[in-house]
Amino acid sequence: MLLSVDHVTRYRYDTPARSVVQSHRLTPSRFDGQRLLDWEVSVSGGLAGGAFRDGAGDWVQGWSVPGPVSEISVTVRGRLETTDLSGVLRGHREAVPPECYLRSTTPTQADQALADLAAQCVTASGGLETAHRLSAAVADAIVYRPGTTHAHTTAAESLAGGEGVCQDHAHAVLAMARHLGMPARYVSGYLHASEDGTLHEAAHAWAEVWVAGLGWVGFDPANRCCPDERYIRLGSGLDAQDAAPIRGIARGPGVESMDVTVAVQSVQQ
Template identity: 70%
Template sequence: MLLTVDHVTRYRYDQPVRAVVQSHRLTPARFDGQKVLAWAVTVSGGEMGGAFRDGAGDWVQGWTVKGPVSEIEVRVQGQVETTDLAGVLRGHRELVPPLAYLRATPATEADAALQALAASAAQDDPLSQAHALAFAVAGAITYRPGATHSHTTAAEALAQGEGVCQDHAQALIACARALGVPARYVAGYLFASDDGQPHEASHAWAELHVPGYGWIGFDPANRTCPDARYIRLGSGLDAKEAAPIRGIARGQGCESLDVTVAVQSQAQ
């Protein structure tokens, strides 16, 4: 599938700030399921800094915007050719061992309810168990946009019974780790096709490490494994660590955020 992305993030400050420093994970991952044909990231008034590929295989790019500045636009435009690998992250090079993803974070700490949900899906076969965990989370947390916020934890989302893709991913991660299965959060894009299912163009899912297969993606929000409609950017222990854009503004101004994402399919 040939997918095009146009992703715009605008930061506005009610008072001009002296400078803004950002770290981006906005470049598609390198693996057998996707090939970048064209990709560009621009930052209004920005100066590109250092860049590196981290141990998880993600490309991290630094940017600086010198002030005073009241508005910044980060724009991502590109084209990616994708292949359906049934969720398996094949051909992805990374140095971090899977066991490193057993560590819980405040957002993915498994409370008694999450541990009970995990236990209800436990199975002897690791692959069947991974699928069962994803379906258990999908059944326990109803997809509802706006039901949660960026700081909602997995435990809070489960207690509420509603959430968005971030909540589904973090709850699945918490359940998997509770059973000793390495799991991580993945940020990316999803082509919102006309299939009647809920989608978010700027999307998130989880990857679980399954013996004999390696990392496999699971998207409880859409009850599926990532296929050719998905573009993978990067990963982390939770949503905060895997965020495509992280940064800090130097100044007293309060920040507001506006994001628009368009993912389209083109004929090959």
Template identity: 70%
Template sequence: MILTVDHVTLYRYDRPVRGLVQSHRLMPSTCTGQRVLNWAVTVTDGLAGGAFRDGAGDWIQGWSVPGPVSEVAVTVRGTVETTDQAGVLRGHRELTPPDCYLQSTPSTRSDLALAELAATVAGHDDVLDAAHRLSGLVSEAIVYTPGATAATTTASEALALGKGVCQDHSHALLAVARQAGLPARYVSGYLLVEGDGAAEGQEAAHAWAEIWVRGLGWVGFDPANRCCPDDRYIRLGSGLDAQDAAPIRGTARGTGFEKLDVTVAVQAVQQ
């Protein structure tokens, strides 16, 4: 499948800031299953800084914008050819050992309810089946409900509420997988949401989880859509949680109030 992406993140400040610096994880992963045909990231009046590939295999690009500035747009446009790999991440070079992803974060810390979900696969010899079971349990426990949670909602809070979005599903799956002794990480990317393949209300900017299965490698699970990532997905990068894997991270120098608007469109084009 050939997918086009049009992603604009617009920052507005009620008073000019002295400048800002950002770190981007906006380049599609280099792996089997997705091939970049063209891709460009631009920043209004931005100066590209240093870039490197981190231990997880993600391309990190630094940017700075000199001030004073009241509005900055980060624009991503490109085309990617994707093929279905049944959720398995193949051909992705990285140096970080999988066991590093057993550590929890404030967003993915387990509690009694999450531990009870994880206990359902205790002693399960088939790790892949256990991962599928945990993803299914999270899908059942948290109903996809846009607007029910916030960016700061934790996995335990979303589970208690029984509602959430893809970030909450992913955090909950990370929590139960790690509780069960399975390395797991958060993945950010894009999803083609046309047709009946995605949950109602889904957005094109998406997130899911990857769980390490010995002998197979990293396998993606999307509890929000009750499936493994296929050719509708474009993978950008990964981390311990949503904050760690955020496509854009940065800070502005100034006291102005920041307003953020994000628009993302992913479309399939005729091959």
């Protein structure tokens, strides 16, 4: 599938910031399921800094914006060709061993309820079947409902409330998989549309679980599927904050506000 992305993030400061420094994971991952055709990331008034590919295989680009600055726009535009690999991250080069993703973070700490739910998903064959059951259990236990959770909601809190968004689904899968001793990580990216063609939030997140013999396999409880050609993978981390496409800091006493617009479209081959 040939997909185009138009993604704009605007930051506004009620008092001009003295300077802003950001770190971006906004370039699609290199693996067999994605072929980049053209891609550009720009920052209004920004100066591109150092860039590198980290141990997880993600491209990280630094930016700085000298002040005083009242508004910044981060614009991502590009096209890429995607292939359905049934969720398997084939051909992705990275140096970090899977065992590093057994470490829990505050949002992905398993409480007793998550541990009990995880125990119900264990199968005799283990591995891939257990991972599929984890994803299905999260989809059943946490109803997709935007606006019911916030950026700092933990997996335990979203399970207790029974509602959440893709971030909460991913955190819950991570918490349960790690509790069972299965390496798991958070993935940020884009989604074209749901399987039946219904429009979905274009900025999306899902989980990857390490399965012996297959490697990293993606699971998206929000859509009850594994990532296919509709998904664009950007980067990964231990949780949503670690895998955030944009991270940064503004120097100054002002309050920052942000709005995001994302459009992912299928275009003619």
